[in-house]
Amino acid sequence: MAIYRKEIGLWAIRGYSRFYYGGAADYPQPGDYDGDGLDDPAIFRPSSGLWAVRGVTRSYYGRDGDLPVARDYNGDGTCEIAIFRHSSGLWIDLGSDHTMSLTASWLHEKYSLTMALDAFFGPKKRV
Ligand SMILES: [Ca+2]
Ligand SMILES: [Ca+2]
Numbered sequence: 001m002a003i004y005r006k007e008i009g010l011w012a013i014r015g016y017s018r019f020y021y022g023g024a025a026d027y028p029q030p031g032d033y034d035g036d037g038l039d040d041p042a043i044f045r046p047s048s049g050l051w052a053v054r055g056v057t058r059s060y061y062g063r064d065g066d067l068p069v070a071r072d073y074n075g076d077g078t079c080e081i082a083i084f085r086h087s088s089g090l091w092i093d094l095g096s097d098h099t100m101s102l103t104a105s106w107l108h109e110k111y112s113l114t115m116a117l118d119a120f121f122g123p124k125k126r127v
Contacts, residue, residue: 009021009022011041029070042070051068
């Protein structure tokens with residue numbers, strides 16, 4: 001069992017660890033970003049588009065107003081950085097300058113965002 005206390009950036013994993021990562025303006029986006037089978041603590045900071053994955057990577061994708069929706073979109077066992085932008089849809093960073101997108105109007109027409117993601121990529125794996 002794990003908790004994230006957003007206002008102070010505290011991550012606490014019962015019986016395992018507690019540490020500080022991120023802060024009040026950040027969105028928690030834990031997932032397995034390096035493919036080792038364990039979820040990694042990660043945050044998205046809308047003000048700068050920063051994605052920081054503790055001990056794995058830092059990169060920039062998205063901007064203020066975007067909703068972070070990281071998950072394993074291509075089924076390779078590692079989590080992809082992705083954002084949902086209301087004006088243009090879902091954008092997934094697949095690395096090596098390869099980006100995938102689904103339009104907002106299509107998503108809204110057919111499903112809620114969560115339903116659309118689950119319909120296309122399967123429910124998000126929870127550890
Ligand atoms: Ca991992
Ligand atoms: Ca993946």
